[in-house]
Amino acid sequence: MLLRRFPSPGASAARHSRAQSGHRARRGIALGLTAVLSFGISASAFLAFRLNGNVDRVDITNLVAKPSPGATREPNPTDPNLGAPVNILLLGSDERDGANESIGGADPSLASDTAIVAHLSADRSRIELVSIPRDSMVSIPACTGTNGSTSKPRSKAIFNSAFSIGWNLGGDIASAAACTMSTVQANTGLSLDHVAIVDMIGFQRMVDAIGGVDICIPSRMVDAYTGLDAAAGNQHFDGVRALQFARARHVEGTDGSDLNRIGNQQRLLSAVMTTALSKNDLGNVPKLISFLSAATSSMTTDADLTLQTMASLVYNTRSVRSGDITFMTIPNGPDPADGNRVVWTSASEAIWSNMVQDLPIVTAEEPVDPAAPSAPGPASDPPLPPTPTPTPTPTEAKNAGREPFTGDDITAVCD
Numbered sequence: 001m002l003l004r005r006f007p008s009p010g011a012s013a014a015r016h017s018r019a020q021s022g023h024r025a026r027r028g029i030a031l032g033l034t035a036v037l038s039f040g041i042s043a044s045a046f047l048a049f050r051l052n053g054n055v056d057r058v059d060i061t062n063l064v065a066k067p068s069p070g071a072t073r074e075p076n077p078t079d080p081n082l083g084a085p086v087n088i089l090l091l092g093s094d095e096r097d098g099a100n101e102s103i104g105g106a107d108p109s110l111a112s113d114t115a116i117v118a119h120l121s122a123d124r125s126r127i128e129l130v131s132i133p134r135d136s137m138v139s140i141p142a143c144t145g146t147n148g149s150t151s152k153p154r155s156k157a158i159f160n161s162a163f164s165i166g167w168n169l170g171g172d173i174a175s176a177a178a179c180t181m182s183t184v185q186a187n188t189g190l191s192l193d194h195v196a197i198v199d200m201i202g203f204q205r206m207v208d209a210i211g212g213v214d215i216c217i218p219s220r221m222v223d224a225y226t227g228l229d230a231a232a233g234n235q236h237f238d239g240v241r242a243l244q245f246a247r248a249r250h251v252e253g254t255d256g257s258d259l260n261r262i263g264n265q266q267r268l269l270s271a272v273m274t275t276a277l278s279k280n281d282l283g284n285v286p287k288l289i290s291f292l293s294a295a296t297s298s299m300t301t302d303a304d305l306t307l308q309t310m311a312s313l314v315y316n317t318r319s320v321r322s323g324d325i326t327f328m329t330i331p332n333g334p335d336p337a338d339g340n341r342v343v344w345t346s347a348s349e350a351i352w353s354n355m356v357q358d359l360p361i362v363t364a365e366e367p368v369d370p371a372a373p374s375a376p377g378p379a380s381d382p383p384l385p386p387t388p389t390p391t392p393t394p395t396e397a398k399n400a401g402r403e404p405f406t407g408d409d410i411t412a413v414c415d
Contacts, residue, residue, distance in 0.1 A: 054296035056173075059303045060195070063144050063178035064185070083122055085358040086313065087190050088305075089181055090116040090129075091163070091197040093173075112163035112180055113200075113247070114265060117190065119355050124316045128361050129269070130351065131262045131329045131401075132184070134160035135341050141186045143179035145170025151179070158341065159183065173197065173300055187344075188352040194305040202298020203246070204239035206272075209294035212238045213271040215245070216414040223248040234414050242268060258342075259329060263401020266327040267411050273325075274407075322407025326362055329401055362404045 092114030112134065119128040136159040143151045143162070149169050166179025177195045185192055198206075207213060214236050221230045228244035228251075230237075237245060246268050249261045296307075331347035354361045397413050398405035405411055 054293060054299070055307065056300040057303045057305075058172070058174035058177065058300060060174050060178040060181070061303070063146070063174065064181045064192070085122045085355075086120040086194070087192050087355070088118045088120075089177075089184055089192050089195045090114075090118055091177065091180060091195065092203070093163075093197050093199045112160045112176075114262075115159070115180070115184075117184065117188070117192075117355070119358075119361075120313060120317060122358050125320065126324050126326070126360060127317060127320055128326045128355065129266075129328075130355070130361065131266065131327075132159055133258045133262060133329065133332060133342050134158070135258050136330075136332065137335050137338075137341050137343050138162075138183060138187045140165065140179070140183050143169060143175070143182055145175040146172055147175075177300070177302070189356050190352060194309075195302050196305060197300040199298050200243060200247075202294070204243045205294040205298065206239070207237070207242040208239035210272070210275050212236050213242060213268070213275045215267065215271045216412040218412050218414060219253075221245070221248065222252045223250050225250045232414070242272075259332075259401045261401075262329050263399065263411075266329075266400045266405075270327070270407055270411070274322075325407045326360075326404055327400065327406070328361065328404035 091112045093112060115132040115134065117130045117132065119130070120126075121128075137156050138159050140151075140154040140157045140162050142153045143166050145166065147170050151165050151169055162180045162183040163176045166176035167173070169175045169179070177197060181192050181195055184190065214234060217230045217232055217235050219232045221228055223229075223244070226244040226247045228241070228248045230241070230245065235241075246265050247261070248264060249258060250256050251260065254260050328351070330351060331345045332342040333345050335341035335343045351361050397410045400411045
């Protein structure tokens with residue numbers, strides 16, 4: 001998968017699951033970026049060299065079409081992209097060779113298990129993470145592999161097949177990532193600046209490196225496919241359990257929708273964020289090295305997403321608070337041609353358009369003042385009776401995966 005991210009829980013935290021981070025964030029790479037920030041401030045040059053060598057980098061410069069460059073600007077020495085928005089495609093790979101085979105079983109195919117578009121606003125005041133359902137029906141453009149071979153464009157195909165198409169073309173992660181990036185750009189109008197990929201075992205190691213995460217499970221979750229059996233209530237997940245939770249799609253009593261799994265992944269990312277950022281362990285050099293090693297050892301990025309670039313991006317989003325971090329799933333509905341697939345609804349156009357223009361993807365509705373006078377109607381209209389003041393109702397938990405939420409919002413309630 002890709003990026004990810006976590007203040008001491010108070011009394012309300014025992015009942016409500018929310019991202020309470022007083023800092024910044026993002027699942028796989030977001031976590032990696034958070035780690036890099038601490039590293040950039042406190043680690044030695046030797047550690048930088050060691051961690052930089054952990055990350056696998058692929059050159060996709062000539063494989064992904066880039067739009068014409070915008071107006072030139074004076075580069076900022078701490079962040080070459082400062083003053084411009086940055087879009088990073090975060091991918092979770094379900095690769096099942098090597099250590100991953102013990103998690104998912106041997107499988108010669110390769111697909112993207114999770115896809116999130118992370119948007120950092122130009123002023124570095126917002127972070128927005130938009131999940132793309134793997135079952136989305138989209139157009140896939142012609143892709144080029146590292147060996148020069150090309151694929152035919154597809155007018156309608158399942159989104160996560162783009163990763164497989166690229167892999168089958170070039171037989172490598174660069175071709176797979178490039179085809180997925182091209183697909184996202186073709187369907188959204190976005191220009192993607194970077195890509196980051198983390199596999200299953202890498203995510204598991206990162207969760208273990210921060211000592212696990214606490215998460216609210218409103219009702220028992222059993223998934224025979226992943227081995228998850230989590231009792232209702234507040235739970236502490238180690239890396240194995242967190243990965244089971246993130247992969248769980250066939251939970252008993254649910255419709256098996258990928259949207260449910262996306263919601264779990266978004267909630268898990270918030271929990272990881274909260275934990276990593278609230279841990280004083282990041283100031284402990286041995287624990288910091290362990291955390292950073294886990295975060296980078298199973299990460300693959302494009303050649304330009306260096307450790308220095310990641311550190312500068314995180315450093316320049318240091319003023320972001322949990323309420324400035326938005327999670328959402330691109331609006332979608334059932335595919336009329338196949339109930340097991342989804343298509344993006346017209347509401348998705350505004351989301352991508354706002355992201356392209358660097359506008360907030362979700363805007364708060366203006367509250368209505370019941371005491372404000374209403375505009376007079378026609379003379380013939382009878383006077384309207386006064387509107388009663390609505391009775392306050394308890395705050396409802398946001399339905400992660402189906403509703404946008406920020407790190408300040410409640411996403412689950414446990415007794």
